[in-house]
Amino acid sequence: MDDVFETASGTVRGFRAADDVVAALGIPYAAPPFGARRFREPFPAEPWRGARDATEFGPIAPQSAELPGAPVWSPGDEDVLTVNVWTPAAEGGRLPVLVWLHGGAYTFGSSAQPDFDGTALARAGLVVVTLNYRLGFEGFGYVPGAPDNRGLLDQVAALRWTRENIAAFGGDPGNVTIAGQSSGATSAACLMVMDGARGLFHRAVAHSPAGVFHTRDIAASTTREIAEAAGRPATLAGLEAMPPEALVAAADRVVEAYRNDPGSGSRHYDPSLFAPVLGGDTLPADPLAALAAGAGREVDLLVCHTTEEYWLLDAVGSCAKLTTDRQLARFAADFGLPETLLDGYRAALPHAPVPDVHLTVFGDLLFAEFAARLAETHAGAGGRTYLSRFDRRRAAADGTPVRAWHCADIPFAWGNHEDPRLSFLIGGAPTPADRELARRMVRAWADFAATGDPGWAPVRDATADTARIWRPGDQAPDALPAAPRALWADVAMPVLRP
Template identity: 35%
Template structure:
């Protein structure tokens, strides 16, 4: 006899989920639960509105709609299935069992995708393995691209950030119904999702909504207001509308999605100029330092002690973006120093970086440039966050939490490097999920999943991931995740190679 579908209640009404099992674990899943009203009609470009109650039992057996974006589902490293529909502000809950008395730790995942793409419905974000290990997992949806982050006069700014806050408020109010403990919430994310959790860590208004942070390969937004305004004005000019809420409301959402990438680039920028602009300014759409919801840049906020009471695990992969350059035929004939200078590095920075990365330099300019882009975009940010947290800890008498650093150095057998997104299937322990073999080979090492996933579970359960915290910022101890290496698991000064980048 087939067991009845599980049910749980929320403050808005009851939901019916599914019995959920994978090779990694078992439990229950409740999918597509709204944490806000659909952001359409009068609610387009508005702050998220609280979801209305419903009568009866709502079906929660399938993923809810995902925000409009370019569909790169067949080309991204992580499978990111789009789901059509308007009710895009929703959460997915995976739990061992919806027992309100369980009070289990909660893992809240914010997906990446450069703030313009991605999907919470990815099979790589399946929470079955966490449920197996006594953790409730929540994946959340948020508005992407210009809809979520673009500057629009007359509209609330940082609408996607407000989506994150609304989802976390929903979790705090409802997760107990699914067996979770609202006082043991760890927010986590990778790439733009890693940037998202750092943004939240540095926001005074978000501090009551979570208790720990796991941050993988963070890509911070921290867009300046002037730049955000300029991008909004360029997009409006391209579309032939006023750069305000009324003007953009006349444009079909798909048209905005198609045009937004052009608006984020400097006019007439081509080739290396585009690359230099990305390295100099970062992403074009993302959280904006608006002086209101986000009062100051994240690193500045962390240095002043915001979020200092929240334990943090943070790290990156050794060669996140090297796959873009390692096969370049042109770079074979370009001196490494000249290549770095062409990407905007000063003479001092180029010299210091070459000195600190001799081993990578020996592998050719393609590998070196890829490591430079990786370090500039991800690994230097990890080091700066660690330093900011150390400064905050040394400048206050209030209790401060610890920071743990890590590096993923395991080399993908299909790409030959520790590339972007490689850590995700090991973190979620979904080694049998679709397309994992494309990035991790046909036999992803079980030991690596045990190490990375196990560290996350230990962090949520016991408050520490299993290795020594850093005591002096970037120069402190860091866990190196690898398999079959003769190097020690924990090393000091693991981020020394990025010192030249500040």
């Protein structure tokens, strides 16, 4: 296989990412979503003549985040709907395809992050596709007269591009797995139950899906707050008149207001403004309800979460720090959690300080419990489902704990654990046991994408827990951090933040 590929829109010329892997980056799968196309469903990409250079990532979606090792968004960058492909250089056969949806609270992130280099997965026998999609207000803000969940519609458009073009890269359009982490994982759950995505993929991987969805009323209220912060009316004309950078800045001001106001309710604790909007044509019902009714039953599902999810959000300063029992009680009340739940966690963690109890409960609330329910619900409705937990914990050289926190599993599943730009996520340089852990996780992903079987027993019904626990071989198999599932029995999911 050479580095030139014919797509429906034109020829692209990639490059050798390694001796045995070819990459083609920044390929448009839809037209730039600005100007007359702003706040609309994605439009087809414009064709081009000649061979398009595909050696650099495309521009990222509007955002204010500056992530280590990743590009930043600049006002004026408009061609943000692009895909990247990694494929084994060897000739022959149609290979299973994995399509990646990055996370970032529906607000930040991109396919150009170093975590998501597809070289190792391509070496494991996959054709890997990563993509950018609209984020923040552009992708998930409620706009009167415009379609909801434009970011999800972008993902559907990328999957259509994959179906139409991936054979040119050696991939099998009849064997496509979607995968994502955090908001990307929840996006995958949404795609499983969306009519517009049906038939475009066959399996799904959800790492740390977050159980947050918004009703249209909540989304409309957020739009009014952002428009007020920008000094504009919350109308289609008023929103269209604001350049993307103005909406990004206004949303950041709303976030800071919540962050600085302990009396502002549940958004104070980690003020994310955007989530999939329920109730419209794009996503009529939340994924748990739709899966329970049998939607997506034909899609194999692999779910993973980490055992100490929220410690990352605390480490990077994105969530409120609680230090007193009074603050912890208010946190529970703001999320509508019963007193018995906090009592149960205190009993399970008798010597833990308040911050540790808070982070454990918050991580289970938004990630671990939702992940378990997602797996159980799909299995209970007849879908083939696998569950796993990432529990790599150790002490760093200075004695500080290396946590199994949010995002820590991704460098291992992608085989990018050696990249020094990811050392913060995994707590330093990998050990030989870490390398073996990565080898096993990459193999499980590749096998699931190829056959639907990652190598352990599926969840048999809505209550059985047959999770694979991911640990390095030199880590003692001690008990998982407490997550008393019975305490969550009466807590409704999804979490709807006012």
